Amino acid sequence: MKLFTTYIVILLQAILFPAIINASEQSLTIIYTGAMEGELEPCGCSPGTDFGGVARFAGYIKENKETLSPYVLIDAGNFSAKDTPQGRLKTETMLKSFKVMNYDVVALMGREESLPEQFLLPLIERYKIPAISDSSSYGSALHLKRGDFELNITVDPGDYQEGMLNILLTDRPLSEVRLLEGWDIVILSSGEILEEPVRTGGGIILSGYPKGKRLGVLTVKRDIREKRVVYQHTWQRLGRDVKDDPDVRKIIEEYNTSVGRLSSSSITTLTEGPYVGISRCAECHQPYMDSWVKTGHARALSSLSQKGKQRDPECLSCHTVGFGKEGGFVNIEATPDLANVQCEACHGPGRAHLQDYSRPMSPITKDTCMKCHTPQNSPDFNYRKYLERIKH
Ligand code: HEC
Ligand code: HEC
Ligand code: HEC
Ligand code: HEC
Known part of the structure; x- marks a missing residue:
C-alpha cells in the first residue's frame, strides 16, 4: 500500500526555530489533497485504476490516527466539480465529507472562484468549512498550533510569518x-x-x-540539536484493500440517491428510437443471445446497482445501450429492454435491420470497444484478447 517514500533533509533555518523548545525532536504530519475536481470516488471499473475516494481517505486516517498524530489535514483547493446540477451535488458532497473528516484548512482556488458565490458561500457556512481564499469573503490565512508547531497556512505569497512553519497553498503552476x-x-x-x-x-x-487518486502524507521532523528538518513524503495509494469510513460512505449514498432523483426528474417523453433491445435480436439470433448472456456485458447494469450507481448518468453511458441518445436507455423502469451492454451497443441501432435484415449492421472495429474500454476504465484492454472473450 505504501509507495514512493522520499526523504529530504534541510538544515534548520532561523524561521523554523520555535520560541520555546520542548524536546530535541519534534514531529508533525501534513496530510494533503488538492485538485480533487469533484471526484468523490473512483468508478471501480478496474482494480488497476480503483484508487482514492473520500470514504477511503477517511477510513485510512481513522485507522492510522495514532501513528499520524499530531497531524493537519489540508486541501489546497480546486476540489469542486463543474457547475452543472450533478456537479453541484458533488461539490456539496465533497464539502460534507471535508466536514466529517475535520479538514483543518480548505483553500478556494480557480474552480471554486468560478462558481457563483450564492451557491458556494452558504455551503461553506452550513458545513463550517475552515476556508481561506484571495477573495474578500474569506480570510486569506489561518494560524494553527499542532503538536510543537505553529503553522501559518495561507494563500497569499506575501504573507510569510517569522517563527512559524509557513505553508503556502496555490493553484499556480x-x-x-x-x-x-x-x-x-x-x-x-x-x-x-x-x-x-x-x-x-x-x-x-x-x-x-x-x-484524489492518492493521498499525500508529509512528515516533518525537526531536530533542534542537529539543527535540521527532515521531510519524509509518502503517497498513500488507497485501493480496494482500504476500508471505507462508514460516516463518509453514508454521505456518498445520500449523493447517489440525489443523483437518481436528478436524472428521473429530467425525463420528459420516451420516443420510439432507433434501438429495439436484445429480445428482438434474439427472435432470429438466439445462439448469439445464449453466448452473450455468459459475458460480463450482460451484468453491466447490476455491477452499477451493487455500487448504488444504477441511476448515475456518468456511469450509464457505458453500462447500457444508447444512454443519452435518442431512444436509448433512460432508467430501468422506463427502458428495461435496453439495460446492460447489449448487441446494439456494439452492432449499432437495429431498427432498420429489423425491418429488412439484409440491411447490414455497423461494422465493428477496435474503436467500437474503445468508446467504453478507455485506458481509465479498462487499463488491461487488449483488442485481440478481449475479442476472444466475447466471441459469439
Ligand atoms: C467510459 C466508459 C465507462 C464509464 C463512464 C463507466 N464504466 Fe464501469 N466499466 C467500463 C468498462 C469498459 C468495464 C470493464 C473493464 C474491464 O474489465 O476491462 C467496466 C467495469 C465496471 C465494473 C465491474 C468491475 C469488476 O471488477 O467487475 C464496475 C463495478 C463499474 N464498471 C462501475 C462503474 C461506475 C460506478 C461508473 C460511474 C461512476 C462507471 N463504471 C462508469 C466502462 C465504463
Ligand atoms: C457500451 C460500452 C461497451 C462497449 C462498446 C464494449 N464494452 Fe466490453 N464491457 C463494457 C462494460 C461496462 C463491461 C463490464 C461489465 C461488468 O462486468 O459490469 C465490459 C466488459 C467486457 C469484458 C469482460 C471482462 C470480464 O472478464 O468480465 C470483455 C472481454 C469485453 N468487455 C470486451 C469488449 C470488446 C472486445 C468490445 C468491442 C468489440 C467491447 N467490449 C465493447 C462496456 C462496453
Ligand atoms: C461487445 C460487442 C458485441 C456485442 C455486445 C455483441 N456482438 Fe455480435 N459481434 C461482435 C463482433 C466483434 C463480431 C465479429 C464479427 C465482425 O467482424 O463484425 C460480432 C459478430 C456478430 C454476428 C455476425 C457473425 C458473422 O458470422 O458475421 C452476429 C449475427 C452478431 N454478432 C449478433 C449479435 C447479437 C444478436 C448480439 C446480442 C445478443 C451481439 N451480437 C452482441 C461484437 C458484439
Ligand atoms: C427477423 C429476423 C432478424 C432479426 C430480428 C434480427 N436479425 Fe440480424 N440478421 C438476420 C439475418 C437473416 C441475417 C443474415 C443476413 C444476410 O446474411 O444477408 C442477419 C445478420 C445480422 C448480422 C451480420 C451481418 C451484418 O450486417 O453485420 C448482425 C451483426 C446482426 N444480424 C445483428 C442483429 C442485431 C443486433 C439484431 C437486433 C437489433 C438483429 N440482428 C435482429 C435476421 C434478423
Whole structure:
C-alpha cells in the first residue's frame, strides 16, 4: 500500500526555530489533497485504476490516527466539480465529507472562484468549512498550533510569518511557484503530478494528486540539536484493500440517491428510437443471445446497482445501450429492454435491420470497444484478447 517514500533533509533555518523548545525532536504530519475536481470516488471499473475516494481517505486516517498524530489535514483547493446540477451535488458532497473528516484548512482556488458565490458561500457556512481564499469573503490565512508547531497556512505569497512553519497553498503552476522564495512548504492544486517533492532553496513543493487518486502524507521532523528538518513524503495509494469510513460512505449514498432523483426528474417523453433491445435480436439470433448472456456485458447494469450507481448518468453511458441518445436507455423502469451492454451497443441501432435484415449492421472495429474500454476504465484492454472473450 505504501509507495514512493522520499526523504529530504534541510538544515534548520532561523524561521523554523520555535520560541520555546520542548524536546530535541519534534514531529508533525501534513496530510494533503488538492485538485480533487469533484471526484468523490473512483468508478471501480478496474482494480488497476480503483484508487482514492473520500470514504477511503477517511477510513485510512481513522485507522492510522495514532501513528499520524499530531497531524493537519489540508486541501489546497480546486476540489469542486463543474457547475452543472450533478456537479453541484458533488461539490456539496465533497464539502460534507471535508466536514466529517475535520479538514483543518480548505483553500478556494480557480474552480471554486468560478462558481457563483450564492451557491458556494452558504455551503461553506452550513458545513463550517475552515476556508481561506484571495477573495474578500474569506480570510486569506489561518494560524494553527499542532503538536510543537505553529503553522501559518495561507494563500497569499506575501504573507510569510517569522517563527512559524509557513505553508503556502496555490493553484499556480510549478514553473511559477519555483521562483517564490522562503516558503517552508508549498502545496499546489494545479493538477500537476509531482511523484516526489520538489526541493527549493529552503523548503519543498508538493502537489495534490489529481482527482484524489492518492493521498499525500508529509512528515516533518525537526531536530533542534542537529539543527535540521527532515521531510519524509509518502503517497498513500488507497485501493480496494482500504476500508471505507462508514460516516463518509453514508454521505456518498445520500449523493447517489440525489443523483437518481436528478436524472428521473429530467425525463420528459420516451420516443420510439432507433434501438429495439436484445429480445428482438434474439427472435432470429438466439445462439448469439445464449453466448452473450455468459459475458460480463450482460451484468453491466447490476455491477452499477451493487455500487448504488444504477441511476448515475456518468456511469450509464457505458453500462447500457444508447444512454443519452435518442431512444436509448433512460432508467430501468422506463427502458428495461435496453439495460446492460447489449448487441446494439456494439452492432449499432437495429431498427432498420429489423425491418429488412439484409440491411447490414455497423461494422465493428477496435474503436467500437474503445468508446467504453478507455485506458481509465479498462487499463488491461487488449483488442485481440478481449475479442476472444466475447466471441459469439
Ligand atoms: C467510459 C466508459 C465507462 C464509464 C463512464 C463507466 N464504466 Fe464501469 N466499466 C467500463 C468498462 C469498459 C468495464 C470493464 C473493464 C474491464 O474489465 O476491462 C467496466 C467495469 C465496471 C465494473 C465491474 C468491475 C469488476 O471488477 O467487475 C464496475 C463495478 C463499474 N464498471 C462501475 C462503474 C461506475 C460506478 C461508473 C460511474 C461512476 C462507471 N463504471 C462508469 C466502462 C465504463
Ligand atoms: C457500451 C460500452 C461497451 C462497449 C462498446 C464494449 N464494452 Fe466490453 N464491457 C463494457 C462494460 C461496462 C463491461 C463490464 C461489465 C461488468 O462486468 O459490469 C465490459 C466488459 C467486457 C469484458 C469482460 C471482462 C470480464 O472478464 O468480465 C470483455 C472481454 C469485453 N468487455 C470486451 C469488449 C470488446 C472486445 C468490445 C468491442 C468489440 C467491447 N467490449 C465493447 C462496456 C462496453
Ligand atoms: C461487445 C460487442 C458485441 C456485442 C455486445 C455483441 N456482438 Fe455480435 N459481434 C461482435 C463482433 C466483434 C463480431 C465479429 C464479427 C465482425 O467482424 O463484425 C460480432 C459478430 C456478430 C454476428 C455476425 C457473425 C458473422 O458470422 O458475421 C452476429 C449475427 C452478431 N454478432 C449478433 C449479435 C447479437 C444478436 C448480439 C446480442 C445478443 C451481439 N451480437 C452482441 C461484437 C458484439
Ligand atoms: C427477423 C429476423 C432478424 C432479426 C430480428 C434480427 N436479425 Fe440480424 N440478421 C438476420 C439475418 C437473416 C441475417 C443474415 C443476413 C444476410 O446474411 O444477408 C442477419 C445478420 C445480422 C448480422 C451480420 C451481418 C451484418 O450486417 O453485420 C448482425 C451483426 C446482426 N444480424 C445483428 C442483429 C442485431 C443486433 C439484431 C437486433 C437489433 C438483429 N440482428 C435482429 C435476421 C434478423
